[in-house]
Amino acid sequence: MKSMRVLLVVFGILAIFGLMIPSGAMAVREIKIGVIYPLTGGAAAAGRELRAGAELAAKIANNAMSGIDMTMAGNAGIKSLGSAKIKLIFKDHQGNPTLGADLAKKLILDDKVVGILGCYHSSVTKTVSAVCEQYGVPMINGSSTSPALTKRGFKWFWRTTPHDKWFTKDLFEFLKGLTEGKVRGVKAVPKKEIINLASACENTEWGSHVSTLIKEFAKEYGFKARKSLLYSAKSIDLSSEVRSLKAARPDVMLFASYTSDAILMVTTLKAQEVHPKIIWGQDSGFEKPEFRSTLGDNIIGILTRSVFLPQVVQLKKVAREVNALYKAKTGNDLGGASARAFTGLQAWVYILEKSGSTKPADIQRTANSIYIPGKELVVPWKGIKFSTTGEELGQNVLGSGLIGQYQKQKDGKVGLEIVYPFDVSSANMIFPFPAY
């Protein structure tokens, strides 16, 4: 009987202590984040990069890693949430907006995720973010560049990457810098020598939007858009387009093209002996490996906007450190897709750490006030800070793009060198555009 009493007291004491210990410390919790990317289909190659980038960021956040100059690498998990680990649940949207929306619903209702990261294609991001808005679940987008996404007044959507409007503005800042002698290796070029612009953009939503932006910025910066044409990316011949551009006698030629048409465009420019002083492409086709391998030395001197170039790794210590881990994991260097997916998840980690809660309202409040300095990021931005007023809600206002120029590099291969922003340029610019 006595032993029975002792046992009861012991249980009682244990029970009281048990109640006093905070629940967070009792077991390490998991924080589920749904990640929706195109893992199969036409954009599967990009999907693989995106996935690897997000996975690496989660690994760094979940384990204390020395030798990486990043706050999240010092903590093993989310410190303010009892060192809870980030768990990524990947879903494949196959580039299909309807499927993306269904997957988002499943993640929210079945997997009970804290939030969503994705989705690469702007069209899929559009439907997925609408589902998140409906359920009041936070979503961070790291790699979709349609300006319309942050113009919808959504309260549960934040975008870390700069978008096409910013990239196009970068181009005009670059042209302005060229006239002011700010470009490395080029003396100030009189504006009248590069004043006439002609653009050819593919005629879907993306290209036609870039075309409109070019016209708007040309006016704002005092350039003359002599010809702005739209063409079908699925055109089997672009010679009439190229002759139309040539007839406008432009100094600067601007393009927004996908892969096959970018290759056909440059081939046709060469065949028609068109020699403007500057050729610039809005990323996409102009940055694809196929563009480089097909056209070889013909593209030396061509400019393209970009979000991440291998040179960033040389210039930024933290990028170098993360790149070494990424290369060990995948065998490849960080690229535009992987670096931005990494940064998207990194934003998630910092927001969760600062809010110390997984409640949507707390996350929303923290996201709207967070500031992540540029030195924490692998991408060459000033930092991450989301806009909370004005026409662009949830857009990171500290992001920026790069402009690269194809040049012959030390190893004899043709690669991109940074020419803009001017303070991180990695080589002298080739100006004017040389013969093909």
Added chain:
Amino acid sequence: MDILISSIAAGLLIGMVLAFMSMGLTIIFGVMEIVNFAHGEFLMIGMYTGLLTAQATGIDPLLTLPVAALVGFLLGIICYYGFIKFLMRGPMVAQLLGTFGLMLFLRNLALLFFGPDDRAIHHGILVGKSFNLGMGVIVPATKVAAAGLSVVTFLAVWLLMNRSKIGKALTATSLNAQGARYMGIPTEWMNALAWGIGGASATIAGALLVNFWSVNPFVGILFTMIAFAIVALGGFGSVPGTFLAGLVVGLITEVPGFWDFFTYTFNWNWMADVPMTSLKYMWVYLTYFIIMMVRPRGLFGWKR
């Protein structure tokens, strides 16, 4: 004036290339009255054949044409004996849906083997070269070769159809298969031959196209659309009609060039703002639509 002349030259040149890639479609229809929806996929296979043969052997892409012709010919024969022959027993709609199925099958087969990425030829005697003929006329060497071969092939096919025994047998089969059979013509073999020649002409065109156009498994549909417009315009089954319709369509795709000519000659600034290049193919399909309305058998169609 330079703009006008160069637009006409470019229109005729691309027209010959377009006619070339439409020829297979008209041959098969002419003999068997089957619309081959998989025509673009034959072109795609020709493009892959040219590309892979050139890459594997290191020879110039132009020299891969015989290989492409052989692949196309065999593919046509296999398609006929393995598939089309059975479809012929069914109604017209079964034939239409059947070749549509063949299109999907070949496209997905290519996707399985070659993946979804774009591939292109990097080197070749003619790749990236052009001739400056003066007066603003600059013609790319690859297109000149394609156009030249187009003329030669059209002549050869025309001679085959009109001046040879095989051609007469093909024509007889197309006019009245039963009657031809009574006369001792092996109509089954003639049908297979039509598929073989049609397939070979498509793959040759494909192997030429790959000199200036990158290939992926979905590329066929781009060419099928325009080939249909050309063949319908020229008259289904008419070989010379297809050639002339190709030239007409080539010139129509140059409408933006003619537009520019007026814009810059008369300095009409408002014209520069009209998005003519965006509407380039609209004129082609509009012409096709009008021809279908007023002359359903096409410009040179002889079958009723």
